[in-house]
Amino acid sequence: QVQLVESGGGLAQGGGSLRLACAASGRNFGSYAMGWFRQAPGKERDFVAAISGSGAHTTYPDSVKGRFTISRDNAKNTVYLQMNSLKPEDTANYYCAARTRGVYIDTAYSYSGSYDSWGQGTQVTVSS
Numbered sequence: 638q639v640q641l642v643e644s645g646g647g648l649a650q651g652g653g654s655l656r657l658a659c660a661a662s663g664r665n666f667g668s669y670a671m672g673w674f675r676q677a678p679g680k681e682r683d684f685v686a687a688i689s690g691s692g693a694h695t696t697y698p699d700s701v702k703g704r705f706t707i708s709r710d711n712a713k714n715t716v717y718l719q720m721n722s723l724k725p726e727d728t729a730n731y732y733c734a735a736r737t738r739g740v741y742i743d744t745a746y747s748y749s750g751s752y753d754s755w756g757q758g759t760q761v762t763v764s765s
Contacts, residue, residue: 641756646759651724654721656720657731659717663714691743734756
């Protein structure tokens, strides 16, 4: 497992933007598929975005497609989530996840069970 630390959450107005970052420990970051998930109070954890180890492949659910962009800088062991056109329904605790085990395939995983390491989360609140 690796240690993951999220940052960049906070309060934004509807239509605004925020950029989340997730810093990872370890020396093999470029081989980890990474994902972002979110969980609102009383709701299940939902998939938000994922990126392959190389960064060549990404995937998003329809709810954020066209508004959110995931990217990574393997030299800095960091993955980012750029969130634009924010809506009140984007309000949630956002979690970063890493897939560090299993056979390496350069793909993006949307299933939470594909990941074995999780950060503590960062809160995003969007006002209307």
